[in-house]
Amino acid sequence: MSSELPDGWTDDTLTHAKWAEAVRVGTLLGQRCRSCDHVVATPKSVCVDCTGRELSTIELPTTGTVYSETTIEVTPVGQDDRYQVAIVDLGETRVLGQISGDVEIDDEVSLSGHVEYEGMPGPTFSPVE
Amino acid sequence: MSRASIVGAGMTTFGSHGAVALHELFAQAALPALDDAGVSQADVDALYLGNTSAAVSENDTHLGPKAAAQIGLTGVPTQRFEDACATSAMATKHAVHAIEAGIHDVVLVGGVERCTPQSGLSTPEMTKVFASAASRQYEQPVGLTFPGVFALMTKRHMHEYGTTKEHLADVAVKNHYHGSLNPRAQHGEEITRETVFEGPLIADPFHLYDCCPFSDGASAIVLVSDEYADSFDQPVDINGIGHASGGVPLAEQASVTMTQAARDAAGQAYDQADLTAEDVDFCEVHDCFTGAEILATEAVGLFEDGDGGPAASEGRTRLGGEVPVNPSGGLKAKGHPIGATGTAQLVELTDQLRGEAGDRQVDSPSVGLAHNLGGEAATTVVTLMEARA
Structure with missing residues (x-):
C-alpha cells in the first residue's frame, strides 16, 4: 500500500514541517538514534551514523x-x-x-x-x- | 595506463562576456578544444556538459542538445551535470568512466556559466542563486550565503590553528600575482595586503578581495581512451579521479575545517594513480575564498593541518616555490563561472604539463592535481594528471 510508512517510521517521525512548527514556538527538536545514541539537530530518515531506522524525536537544549x-x-x-x-x-x-x-x-x-x-x-x- | 587522456583543451577568457547566449559562449571554448586536439565533429562520440545555475538564473535548461546543435554535434548523446561548483569536474568523472568502460572513445567535456550582471541578475539576486546549494530548510532561512559558509569554516580554522587574516590576504596577493601572468584571467592586476584589508567586508573575515568574483566563461577538454591517446600530439593523462561527498547541513559535520570529502576524494585519486601528495609538483585548488585555499592545501595533503596559512605567507605555494598552488590565478583571480571551473582547472593542468603556460609556467612539472568542490565542500572531485612519457 502506498500509504504505508517505510520500515521503522511512525507518525511521530520528525519531519521538517514538525521541526519548523517547533522552532516557531521556541523549541528545538532533533533526533536520537535508539541503536547508537547519535544525535542530530535536523531531521533525517535514518541515523546518519549507523543507518538505524529507530529514531526518537527529542527536545534539544536551547x-x-x-x-x-x-x-x-x-x-x-x-x-x-x-x-x-x-x-x-x-x-x-x-x-x-x-x-x-x-x-x-x-x-x-x-x-x-x-x-x-x-x-x-x-x-x-x-x-x- | 591512464584512465583517460586529454588531447585538446580550450577556454574563453573569464570575466564579463556581454549579451552572449550560453550555447554561444560554450562554442567559444569547445571549438578551440576540438581544434587543439585536431579532431572533427565526426570523431566525437558524446558531449558531457556542466552548467550549474541557468535553470534558476536564466530559465535556460536542457543545455546539452542546445550546445551540441550550436557546434555541429547534433545526434551524439549528450547530458548536462549540476553539482554546484563541482559541476564540470563531475562531468569529467563520468566521461572518464564511460571511456574506461569502452562506451565512448572520444568525449567533449566542458562547462559554461554566466554569473556577472550580464546574466540579468543583481548581486543580491545572484547571491540568492548561489545560496540555493545550501540547505533549503535549515540554512537558507537563517540567511547563510556562500561567503558565509566559508567564513564559518575559516573562522573555526583561525580559532583552532591560529590562522591569521594576514595568511588569508597573502593567498589573495599570490593568486592575483599569478593572475597577472594569465591573459585569460578576470583579474590581471596585482594587489597588496592593504588592498585586501581596505576592501569592504563581505562576511568576516573575508573582505572583497578574499572572495572570487562573479564571472562569465566556458571551458572544454577533449578526452580520449588511453589506447587512442597515442595517436595524438602531447596527450596528458588522467591517472586518478576521486570523488566523495560530505554531510549537509554544515553545522552537523564532525569538523568544518577538515573538508572530509576532499580528503576522501584525494585518497582515492592518489591510490588510483599510485602517487602521494609528495609527488605533486603543482595544483589548481578551489579557492572560492582565500580560506578555502588554505583548507584545500591541507585536505589534499600538501601541508599538515594548520600549516596551510603559514605556507602561503612563506611563499611555498607561489610560482617558484616548492609547490605552486593556483598558477592560473585560481578562482580568486582567474574567475569562477561556476559550471566552467572544473574543466578550466584541467585546461590549466594540461597547459602546464605540456609546458605551454607561458609566463606562469611551473618549472618542468610532471604531476598536477586539481581539487574542485561544490556546496559546503559537500561534493569534492580530485584529479591527478601526468604528462605522457
Whole structure:
C-alpha cells in the first residue's frame, strides 16, 4: 500500500514541517538514534551514523556555545541587509542560527526566537549575560 | 595506463562576456578544444556538459542538445551535470568512466556559466542563486550565503590553528600575482595586503578581495581512451579521479575545517594513480575564498593541518616555490563561472604539463592535481594528471 510508512517510521517521525512548527514556538527538536545514541539537530530518515531506522524525536537544549560565527554583509534578496550567523554547539549536536546581538566563538547563547524567510523559520540565538 | 587522456583543451577568457547566449559562449571554448586536439565533429562520440545555475538564473535548461546543435554535434548523446561548483569536474568523472568502460572513445567535456550582471541578475539576486546549494530548510532561512559558509569554516580554522587574516590576504596577493601572468584571467592586476584589508567586508573575515568574483566563461577538454591517446600530439593523462561527498547541513559535520570529502576524494585519486601528495609538483585548488585555499592545501595533503596559512605567507605555494598552488590565478583571480571551473582547472593542468603556460609556467612539472568542490565542500572531485612519457 502506498500509504504505508517505510520500515521503522511512525507518525511521530520528525519531519521538517514538525521541526519548523517547533522552532516557531521556541523549541528545538532533533533526533536520537535508539541503536547508537547519535544525535542530530535536523531531521533525517535514518541515523546518519549507523543507518538505524529507530529514531526518537527529542527536545534539544536551547542553550549552547558558539562554535563558529560570521557577520554577513552581502545578503540574498529577501533577507535583511546585515546579520550575524553562528553554528551553535548544543553538546551532542550543532545547529545554525541567526544571532540577535554580537557574539564570538565560545560565547554562551540561548534560543531567543526565530526569523522567517520564504515561509520557513530559522532559529535565533542571543548572548547569555 | 591512464584512465583517460586529454588531447585538446580550450577556454574563453573569464570575466564579463556581454549579451552572449550560453550555447554561444560554450562554442567559444569547445571549438578551440576540438581544434587543439585536431579532431572533427565526426570523431566525437558524446558531449558531457556542466552548467550549474541557468535553470534558476536564466530559465535556460536542457543545455546539452542546445550546445551540441550550436557546434555541429547534433545526434551524439549528450547530458548536462549540476553539482554546484563541482559541476564540470563531475562531468569529467563520468566521461572518464564511460571511456574506461569502452562506451565512448572520444568525449567533449566542458562547462559554461554566466554569473556577472550580464546574466540579468543583481548581486543580491545572484547571491540568492548561489545560496540555493545550501540547505533549503535549515540554512537558507537563517540567511547563510556562500561567503558565509566559508567564513564559518575559516573562522573555526583561525580559532583552532591560529590562522591569521594576514595568511588569508597573502593567498589573495599570490593568486592575483599569478593572475597577472594569465591573459585569460578576470583579474590581471596585482594587489597588496592593504588592498585586501581596505576592501569592504563581505562576511568576516573575508573582505572583497578574499572572495572570487562573479564571472562569465566556458571551458572544454577533449578526452580520449588511453589506447587512442597515442595517436595524438602531447596527450596528458588522467591517472586518478576521486570523488566523495560530505554531510549537509554544515553545522552537523564532525569538523568544518577538515573538508572530509576532499580528503576522501584525494585518497582515492592518489591510490588510483599510485602517487602521494609528495609527488605533486603543482595544483589548481578551489579557492572560492582565500580560506578555502588554505583548507584545500591541507585536505589534499600538501601541508599538515594548520600549516596551510603559514605556507602561503612563506611563499611555498607561489610560482617558484616548492609547490605552486593556483598558477592560473585560481578562482580568486582567474574567475569562477561556476559550471566552467572544473574543466578550466584541467585546461590549466594540461597547459602546464605540456609546458605551454607561458609566463606562469611551473618549472618542468610532471604531476598536477586539481581539487574542485561544490556546496559546503559537500561534493569534492580530485584529479591527478601526468604528462605522457
